[in-house]
Amino acid sequence: MGSDNAREVAKEVIKTIRKGRKVVLGKIIRKNKRYSQSISESPTKVTHTKSFQEEMSPIIKQMEKERGRAIKAMEEKDLASVQYQHLSDVIDKFTKNIQLLSGKDTERIGFSLSKMFKESQDDKPKLES
Numbered sequence: 001m002g003s004d005n006a007r008e009v010a011k012e013v014i015k016t017i018r019k020g021r022k023v024v025l026g027k028i029i030r031k032n033k034r035y036s037q038s039i040s041e042s043p044t045k046v047t048h049t050k051s052f053q054e055e056m057s058p059i060i061k062q063m064e065k066e067r068g069r070a071i072k073a074m075e076e077k078d079l080a081s082v083q084y085q086h087l088s089d090v091i092d093k094f095t096k097n098i099q100l101l102s103g104k105d106t107e108r109i110g111f112s113l114s115k116m117f118k119e120s121q122d123d124k125p126k127l128e129s
Contacts, residue, residue, distance in 0.1 A: 008032055009046050010056050016028065017097075026041060
């Protein structure tokens with residue numbers, strides 16, 4: 001049953017993409033009444049399923065192909081800066097959507113060097129006077 005639910009979510013995601021709308025996995029999962037609220041708050045529990053991945057595979061491959069075409073177009077030497085910026089935006093969006101729909105991370109959890117330095121200073125033994 002779980003795999004049927006994941007397939008239904010994948011089909012809804014594909015339908016959303018084809019309509020040109022923004023994919024909000026949590027919202028789509030919530031629409032599928034068979035999933036609990038907690039699952040909609042952790043979409044990777046659905047996107048990491050084999051059935052979701054199988055359903056998404058063709059559209060992900062298509063998106064990768066289109067991203068490749070955009071990258072190839074950027075390699076042309078006589079692009080206007082506006083066209084170059086547009087292609088850059090397209091590649092960025094394709095990359096994020098491919099990552100999202102493949103169940104991979106869409107962002108890097110950053111760290112602050114100043115915070116890291118402070119934490120390393122806190123770990124040093126204090127000298128008593």
